[in-house]
Amino acid sequence: MPGLFSFPDPxxxxxxxxxxxxxxxxxxxxxxxxxxxxxxxxTYGFAARVATGPTLSPLGQLATRVVTPLIPxxxxxxPGPPKRFAQSVGLMMSTAALVLHYGLGRRKAAKGxxxxxxxxxxxxxxxxxxxxxxxxxxxxxxxxVADSVCEECTxxxxxxxxxxxxx
Numbered sequence: 001m002p003g004l005f006s007f008p009d010p011x012x013x014x015x016x017x018x019x020x021x022x023x024x025x026x027x028x029x030x031x032x033x034x035x036x037x038x039x040x041x042x043t044y045g046f047a048a049r050v051a052t053g054p055t056l057s058p059l060g061q062l063a064t065r066v067v068t069p070l071i072p073x074x075x076x077x078x079p080g081p082p083k084r085f086a087q088s089v090g091l092m093m094s095t096a097a098l099v100l101h102y103g104l105g106r107r108k109a110a111k112g113x114x115x116x117x118x119x120x121x122x123x124x125x126x127x128x129x130x131x132x133x134x135x136x137x138x139x140x141x142x143x144x145v146a147d148s149v150c151e152e153c154t155x156x157x158x159x160x161x162x163x164x165x166x167x
Contacts, residue, residue: 004052004055004056005051005052006052006053007050007052007053007080007081007083007084008053008054008080009079009080009081010077010078010079010080011077011078011079011080011083012064012068012075012076012077013075013076013077013078013128014067014068014071014073014075014076015054015060015063015064015067015068016063016078016083016124016130017124017125017126017128018062018063018067018068018071018125019049019054019057019059019060019063020121020122020124020125021121021125021126022045022059022062022063023042023045023059023090023117023121023125024118024121024122024125026038026041026042026045026059027042027094027114027117027118027121028118030042030114031111031114031115031118036101036102036107036110039094039097039098039101039102039110039114040098041058042094043091043094043095043097043098045057045058045059045060046087046088046090046091046094046095047091048060049084049087050084050087050088050091053080053084078130078133079150079152079153080150081136081149081150081153082130082132082133082136082137082150082153083130083132083133085132085133085135085136086124086130086131086132086133086136087132088132089120089131089132089135090117090120090121090132093113093114093116093117094113094114094117096110096113097110097111097113097114097117098110100113120132133153136150136153137153140153
């Protein structure tokens with residue numbers, strides 16, 4: 001299927017924040033309600049978004065098809081590559097938490113990783129600050145990622161933040 005394994009570029013920041021809100025809810029439920037089984041759909045969601053953007057992600061579909069159209073704001077957009085990188089970091093963290101909990105019996109360590117994931121997703125969801133995007137920008141400027149991957153990312157810090165008025 002051509003296009004299935006693609007990632008949107010640009011990414012609607014409202015949709016990204018809606019997905020992050022869902023991640024906060026799922027990870028918080030896993031920790032606070034002691035429901036580690038939530039690690040399975042959480043990890044699947046990150047894997048689906050890394051591979052296909054919102055296409056195979058139930059949370060991504062909910063965000064892009066239901067939530068975002070209901071929010072009456074002027075939507076802002078960000079480059080896709082840093083958002084995909086941020087989803088990859090979430091995938092690594094949720095996979096590590098899954099392995100720690102179920103594979104190694106290290107429940108407290110798994111909850112610690114989830115706490116870090118909750119913090120990062122909360123920054124995106126509630127403040128529009130994408131830590132993964134900031135790390136990606138630093139990697140581009142440091143020459144660890146080719147400029148051609150995301151030319152806009154070399155100056156990502158100078159873009160207005162989501163919700164800021166643009167002229």
